[in-house]
Amino acid sequence: MKEFCKLLDAIYTICLIILVAAMFVMLLVQIVCLFLMNGPTSVWIYDFIMPKAGIVASIMVVSVVLLSYLRPSKKKTDD
Helix, strand or coil: HHHHHHHHHHHHHHHHHHHHHHHHHHHHHHHHHHCCHHHHHHHHHHHHHHHHHHHHHHHHHHHHHHHHHHCCCCCCCCC
């Protein structure tokens, strides 16, 4: 079970890095397109990244939900 939790942790971390990098790239391209007044490129990058980001975010949600059920909860006991 610990190996599966470690695998889910790795999947979550990789997906988080991919999602943050994709959003950072999209932000930079959007800023450049704003200054260059290039609307079609702005729309293209949005249409290119958003479906893929949705899939990555879905994978992240599934891995986090599975982790929340599989990991033992650390309850504090008052002695």
